[in-house]
Amino acid sequence: MDYQLDTLEHDNLGSTVYQLLCKALIQGRLQPGARLKIRELAEQLGTSVTPVRDAILRLVQEQALTMQSPRDIRVPFMTVERYLEIRAIRIRLEGLAAETAAQKADASAIARLEDIISRNAQAMTAMDSALGCELNQQFHFALVDIAGLPFLQGILYRIWLQMGPLIAAVYQQGGSDMIDYHYPVLDAIRQQDGPAAASAIGDDILHGGHSILLHLQARAQQ
Amino acid sequence: MDYQLDTLEHDNLGSTVYQLLCKALIQGRLQPGARLKIRELAEQLGTSVTPVRDAILRLVQEQALTMQSPRDIRVPFMTVERYLEIRAIRIRLEGLAAETAAQKADASAIARLEDIISRNAQAMTAMDSALGCELNQQFHFALVDIAGLPFLQGILYRIWLQMGPLIAAVYQQGGSDMIDYHYPVLDAIRQQDGPAAASAIGDDILHGGHSILLHLQARAQQ
DNA sequence: TTTCAAATTATGATGCATCATATTTGCTGT
DNA sequence: ACAGCAAATATGATGCATCATAATTTGAAA
Structure with a gap:
């Protein structure tokens, strides 16, 4: 961890x-x-x-x-503006990670991603949102690790650190269809299709994080 | 500063x-x-x-x-691998900054960029490499500032902090055709063409930083 | 009872003493 | 003269005392 x-x-x-x-x-x-x-x-x-x-x-x-x-x-509150900025940055950076990972992934790397995804699916059926949250995070960091970009990992870790309290709060509310968008990422990596992997992780960040944005906007109106 | x-x-x-x-x-x-x-x-x-x-x-x-x-x-030494990783990250992030800046830039923002570039050209003719180095940096950070992305600014500042000793060393050796690639960025921003601005800043990072890469490779062979 | 000010308390900032260890220096024995 | 060991020194880590100030409480006067 x-x-x-x-x-x-x-x-x-x-x-x-x-x-x-x-x-x-x-x-x-x-x-x-x-x-x-x-x-x-x-x-x-x-x-x-x-x-x-x-x-x-x-x-x-x-x-x-x-x-x-x-x-x-x-512990700071996240604002909508800040979240949107972070989201744009994540799409660029995690896109780079996914693209590089697709080029470098070997069989064991793919197995590792499959394992995380399947355990995540299990956690979802078991309604274990805390575990699901952690496995979601593990998936994203496994990409950077497979890509072999340690410097990028540091940057992303700091970004996730700021989103931590927010993401955990949203996960605890139950909303987490986040896992669905991981499968296309895995597929693209299997086919060593870098651009497709980047695009897929961008979809994950955009759509999977939609409930986060709703949560923020709802709170902003209070 | x-x-x-x-x-x-x-x-x-x-x-x-x-x-x-x-x-x-x-x-x-x-x-x-x-x-x-x-x-x-x-x-x-x-x-x-x-x-x-x-x-x-x-x-x-x-x-x-x-x-x-x-x-x-x-003070750490930069390695070639690390530099290449940072370069890839910068292209993504400064691309985002330039793209957003192109969308948001008003007349005063453009004037500000023009001022930095012209002072940089002056510094180059005067062979003042220290000032040129600083103005080069100011140009890159002006983009993030115009884009209005404070979080991104923090990330980029930390990245530049690591490149600082290296860039200063290369600048002191005189090699600095770095300014040429700033003009296309400015042109793209004038036309509010986000993708072109992103592409132009990517060129700047790749080509303008070429002498940095040479410097590193030369040292690695020692 | 309420209000305002003084006193008390809480809390982070800073300085510094001390500790453990790595490095350097110097001494001794061969 | 050189190798090896011991003493001295240097240096970061840690704990803690103290300081300044912000927050809180208390008490007295209206």
Whole structure:
């Protein structure tokens, strides 16, 4: 689950706390609007404030957290504009990943994607939305991994970090026809058709993410 | 020059030091391979180690610096593979920026681009490669700014941060026909032709950056 | 009872002491 | 003179004390 941003994630406490918080964000355990207190976290984790401060500063930098005021650190709300911008970026970048993956995928890579998709289908029938959410994410990151683009992986990880609380919230509401659009991606990769794979992942982001956009627009009107 | 990653760059010392180091990286004052020592920097800047440590951790996170070993923080060398990956990403992302800018550009935006280009031409005739380097960068970031995509700006800023030491080194060697490819971009934007603008900026990245690739390949053979 | 201000508390920022370890230096024995 | 080991030094990691300020509470006066 940790896509190790830094190839050498040196095991200092700050990085450990950082990864903990990342996981919490992606799994939706930190709701948008939630406030984080350094001392409180430090006590919970049994460390001093320094590593927690390091981790939070890192997350603030990459805008996975916001510092509304110097003493007020929160999980940010996603806006419609921001989501649309991120969506456009994702289509370009994940398109690049899918295209490259289609060119490089061997049998084991395809098997890996098939496995993720089938487990995702299972999770859907079992109504396990948390697992479905995680497997959806695994699919997208498997593409970048297969493509062999570590730098791109880092960028996409940061993007997903910001969408984490939102996506988890939407998934918990149940709406998740997201898996349907993964099959065309897999087909294109099987045929080593890069442009088709890019186009298919673009469809996934556009259509699969439609319920996310509806969710945002509904909240914006409140 | 500071494209303010965080909309509210809260003026704590750590952020100040961070921006100082960013500027040093982009201007090429920190050569690839140079080692950074926290205490040394703290003394130079007249602060304690804490803000410097904050800043360096941030830069390590976004891979603008590397921690080879836990005590060895250096400006990383660019590899050919990494450069090619970054180039592919830039073509996608700056293409998006140019396309959007073409749709949104008004008269003042076009004037702004014209100004940058003409000053860049001046700098080239005056053989002022440092200024040319900075104006080249300003042109690329003006596109994202005109496009009104703040999130994309953050991503691109981080990418440029990593290329900073390399680009500055190449510019100092004199090779900079980079400006020629800016004119077609401007023309496409004048005509509000998004796809043409995207294509033109792609040409700029590919051809204008050719000397960078040569520089890297030459060094790789040493 | 309400309002405003002073005091208290909470919280992040910063500086710094200390620790562990890697590197360098120097001493000793062959 | 050189190899090897030990001491000294350098350096980042971590914990924590203190500071400034924002938020909250309390108390007194109207």
